[in-house]
Amino acid sequence: MNRLTLVLLTALAPIAWGTTYLVTTELLPAGHPLFAGLLRSLPAGLLAVLISRRLPRGAWWGKAFVLGALNIGAFFPLLFLAAERLPGGVAAAVAGAQPLIVLILGALVLQERIRPLAAAAAVIGAGGVALVVLGPAAQLDAWGVLAALGGVTATGVGMILTKRWGRPSGVGPVAYAGWQLTAGGLLLLPLTLLVEGVPAEIDASAALGYLWLGTVGGIVAYTLWFRGVQQLPVIAPGLLALLSPLVATALGVLVAGERFTLTQALGLALAIGALVLGQVITRPLRASRPATTESDAAAALAAPR
DSSP states (O other), X not given: OOHHHHHHHHHHHHHHHTTHHHHHHHTSOTTOHHHHHHHHHHHHHHHHHHHHTOXXXXXXXXXXXXXXXXXXXXXXXXXXXXXXXXXXXXXXXXXXXXXXXXXXXXXXXXXXXXXXXXXXXXXXXXHHXXXXXXXXXXXXXXXXXXXXXXXXXXXXXXXXXXXXXXXXXXXXXXXHHHHHHXXXXXXXXXXXXXXXXXXXXXXXXXXXXXXXXXXXXXXXXXXXXXXXXXXXXXXXXXXXXXXXXXXXXXXXXXXXXXXXXXXXXXXXHHHHHHHHHHHHHSOXXXXXXXXOSHHHHHHHHHSOO
16 A cells, blocks of 8 residues: 555544534533433444454453553543533644644654744644634633543543554454454543433434444444554554544534634645645655564664664
């Protein structure tokens, strides 16, 4: 698979996640972010494990639960909580900070050198997203902002550990995503039952919303995402994550009738420019095998950057 194809397939994940905010506010029963996260993760994870027929071995039981806790168990309820407390694309505003978080963590954990252009792209992208989603109609809620910040920080750490640990030899991306979705769902299960319980009513619209989030936004998106994180330089998927708030804002304008100003148009141009710049300045993939297994990842981490 060439680099452009890999980037485009990886980009489908944050595009799918950008629909979460509209689906949550328009289709799902309010006041149940934990239940939404549970239905998005556990059924899809179990299905992926069943399809792949692969279970973790040895140390990977612990690694899968750590990654599942960060990428799923913490992120999902915080994401839905932010979506409920913040209007439209504003729920994704803090997601613009994720490239900066990933850039710093990549330098500390992976010893990746921070390139000036990469840092500039991360800053421009964060500023662009802020201009897009923090329009004149933005209503900020402190708990919503903290939830969004906690969510992107958790996934930022999860992205770095995914890159560092690689993927076990002989394990495909579907099984790898299934492990994490299942682990995150199992962590959410007791918390959901103790704190929220099941919504009193789940109508057809809610069922459709849960199905969309569990399939397109769950197993499909995470399979593509984890493969891209493992094979691309760490800043590249970090900047691709900017697509999520941009899609959320676009849906807010097109579907929910939200306003779109010249300031937001400028922010959109800056964010897209930063996203493209981030893909251009990262070094191309080697013609040899990508670092998708533990041995390959270790070799990639040891190579000079």
